[in-house]
Amino acid sequence: MDQMIWLWQLYAVFLYERICGVKAVITGDVVYDDECELIIMNHRTRFDWLFVFSYQIRCGSLRHFKISLKEILKNVPGPGWAMQCAGYLFLHRNWEHDKSTISKCFMYFKKLNYKPQILLFPEGTDLTPRTKAKSDKFAQDNGVEPYKYVLHPRTRGFKYFVEQMRDVNLFDSIIDVTVGYPVNIPQNESDILKGDFPKEVHFYIKRHKALDIPLSEENVDIWCQKVWKEKEERLKKFYQDKKFDVKDNKIQLKDESEIQSLFKFANIFWSIFQISTFILLIYAPIIRWFALLSISIFVFISKFGGIQVLLDCELENAKHYM
Template identity: 65%
Template sequence: MHRMQHLTYFFHLSDFALKANIEQSIPALYETLCGVRVTLTGDPVSPEDATLIIMNHRTRFDWLFIFSYIIRCGPLRRFKISLKEVLKNVPGPGWAMQCAGYIFLHRKWESDQKTILRCLTYFRKLNYKPQILLFPEGTDLTPNTKARSDKFAEKMGLEKYDYVLHPRTTGFAFLVQKMRDIISLDSILDVTIAYPKNIPQTEKDILNGNFPTEVHFYIHGHSAKEVPDDKEGIEEWCQKRWKDKENLLENYYTDGKKFKASPVRKELCKDEKEIQKLFVFAHIFWTIFQALVIVFMIYAPILRWFSLFSCITFVLISKYGGIDALLDTEASELR
């Protein structure tokens, strides 16, 4: 069997396992055990679309909380996140994200172009319509990053923002154009995230139990046809969306900490009872799974050897570029 067929089969199995177990357990954990309440407003796009999701980056954990939206209104199995490249080397979660087809970026434009092309080409070979989350700001909002954004605004003659950072439009424009060329981009989902209180900025906040009591999302879907075709037009479109976000968040934080929009229509999301059943299943599955792992690790030496072999394999694969670097694609022909 051709190597790509092996990889395709492997990725399908890994992605299905991630969808059914790990990813649905993420919102199950913070919603049911940590008491985080999620409010969705606006209009999502069709879960069948090939979609680019763009979101402001308020904290390091925005990607975590968007799973509450995806599990209710999106295709969990086809949801992909663009992340910093270093995260692929995190033992366990980083390896799982590699198997799930997440996109890891170095923040170096020459290498990131190749990574994006390789991943999109692979999705096309699978006849796969991903929904990819991108943070155009490139980093989360902190005093230091805001100062850099303000400096950039002064240099370019732009307005300074208080609630968002100026987006890096080059990568956004490239991803839009290549998604159009390679996998037929259907829509862009503009997501604005806000926290009424208890904003966890760092890992220390999470470890100290400083979860937000609520997370609010404003969701606005755009057809890909609304976005210009040329690079300059795409960049300008993105800049306008961030200006809108600044105004939206200013109104949010100064006027009651609520988005002035209707809740997402029930027919566009899964039934909440179904969601709660998925959460219960996730808790039961992982409780049993962890208990079995402990038992077998104690009484089954072969499992200990297999675990060691798997860890060494993933460490080596990650060292030499990760699972995504093994993909046999013609990405270079599409540059």
């Protein structure tokens, strides 16, 4: 499943970079594609998770890339089912339920000796007038500075991610990604459907080694708040200059010719796959029945908790035999 998701992500990047003309500009620290990482990023639009593929393919491991998402998205026909199979983390905004989900996912990764690189949006939602008003009210109620370019982070989930990654020894670094859109910011799905893609997406990367992250929950909270304050200042300058400061740029990008070759491969693979599937659905009754059965199974499974339920059963069996 990782291979199929990887190929789909490659195809998505190919479509919006080569067909829609989106350019990714990446600056900052050196990162490593073989580490267990918690990637934290400001949430400027609903499509940050999509455009970050451009960073991940050039600096991290796209095969091991996972995303923490709102639970409702797992029920989206097709993409939601694929993300369930890929091991994405779906959160309910119910703390007791989400604690269990996060713990079980990391136990599962540990059981597989898997090195995930997980994207988490500590702000919890994208920046809009409505969410900014809520963030400003939070700032006023707590006597802290209101932000213009980011929302105040919700640190409880972030702290628990750090704690669980430490507990299962799957924690090498935190990658702090600041994303900015110098021209044309597509806020929601309607913008994308109208072809309103950004001309450029800029990523500024700061790598923090796991050993440099505080141990106590209180200090992790303070650390996250400090990172977000720095992010606010960085974005303030970015939207003045339309670029991030690159005087200390150390980033090492993968060979672009290899990436372009991967784009070609993904394009050929999915073109053949889609055409073949279309022909088989028309002329092969067994394929139509298989497609109907698969859809029915995913609808049923999603109604009762999704692929996560199967993961829970596997972990319970593993405990039983330990």
